[in-house]
Amino acid sequence: MRVRIDKSKLQGKVIVPPSKSYTIRSLMCAALTKGKSSIINPLISDDTEAAGEALEKVGIKIDKNNDRWEVTGGRFHAPEGDIYCRDSAATLRFMTALSCIIPGKCRLVPSPALAKRPIEPLITALNTLKIKCYIEDSAIVVDESKFWGGNVSMTGDVSSQFVSSLLFLCPLAEVGLNIRLTTPPESAPYIEMTLGCLKEFGIDIIASPTLQFFTSDFRKYKPADYKVEGDWSTASYLLAAGAMTGRTEVTGLNLNSIQGDRVIINLLSKMGASVSAKKDIITAANSKLKPIRADLTDCIDLLPTIAVVAALANGQSRFYGIRRARFKESNRVTAIKEGLGKMQVEVTEDDDMLTINGGKPVGATIDSFGDHRIAMAFSLLGAAVGDTVIEGAECVSKTYTHFWQTLESLGAKVESNV
Known part of the structure; x- marks a missing residue:
């Protein structure tokens, strides 16, 4: 799809x-x-x-x-x-x-x-x-x-x-x-x-x-x-959506969770997004984004999310501890580098580090490599810059069956089977 x-x-x-x-x-x-x-x-x-x-x-x-x-x-x-x-x-x-x-x-x-x-x-x-x-x-x-x-x-x-x-x-x-x-x-x-x-x-x-x-x-x-408590890995896309393009409120999360991907709220805050928490409601709103340096060793599933946010931040971001991302549903380092390259964002890959020179990405056709996290992350960048096509979009059902419907409910202009 x-x-x-x-x-x-x-x-x-x-x-x-x-x-x-x-x-x-x-x-x-x-x-x-x-x-x-x-x-x-x-x-x-x-x-x-x-x-x-x-x-x-x-x-x-x-x-x-x-x-x-x-x-x-x-x-x-x-x-x-x-x-x-x-x-x-x-x-x-x-x-x-x-x-x-x-x-x-x-x-x-x-x-x-x-x-x-x-x-x-x-x-x-x-x-x-x-x-x-x-x-x-x-x-x-x-x-x-x-x-x-x-x-x-x-x-x-x-x-x-x-x-x-x-x-x-x-x-x-x-x-x-x-x-x-x-x-x-x-x-x-x-x-x-x-x-x-x-x-x-x-x-x-x-x-x-x-x-x-x-x-x-x-x-x-x-x-x-x-x-079962809410999924912080999945929440990262919903929060990044607000940080990149508008304002989102995400509920159903445990603020005291031991899930490693809970650090997404800290990462987005350090990048300049407006992030606040009240009871179980996390709000993320768009503001001028800044580059960041971060060790993702204990939250490697956040790499696709934080990489597309970095693509919009004017300057150089560096992410460490990314070696294992090559052995996920896809080689996520390659998938991110290829996808951002198509969107005219310069990316440099080292053994355990990914460097992203963010700025002004443009729309492109993105291969998801059958990887749910690549598809969801690049859909957010697509919403930010427009004119983007995600290939193999059905792979989101691995973890988020209704992802595309949720994105539409937030105001995304989504067209399937193009």
């Missing part, structure tokens, strides 16, 4: 969608819990549907209502056929770990795009723990075996989801599980989110202050009524 965006002033009030990360994490915890748990206010998107379908394939019952999913967990059976994880990295990685305790053989199949993303460190860690896990063609295969646990080391600078995957298993290890990260973790807030979600289901993992060592406490999962 191709979407055209003409120059628009975006203003209005929006309720932010629920957190994708918390929805998927709470689903995994509920599946590991004997009895019935409730996921209140879950995000409904391609990725969360993928997680739910994967769990249903191995015996977990999920009754889905509009704003509540009832999950009956604790009883797994061998899957009949492959488990398709779509394009959801969290589903593939978390289910790889959970497959260690599922009877029979599990064969987890990723989409072609997901198959290109790293998973080897997780497989190596499971092999160290005597789990037969391997790649067959592009699928991940896990054979039934007793999960004893033990000691395992893994790198912390590729994906926080690898350690999160093992954390779900900590209470289930026969002899306990000790996890050591050989490098400081990147996207550490996502590990804290996993620990927080586990705690809601009765599991209190012992973690070092640096989040480089974890050990189990042998507690059992307990049923919970888990309420």
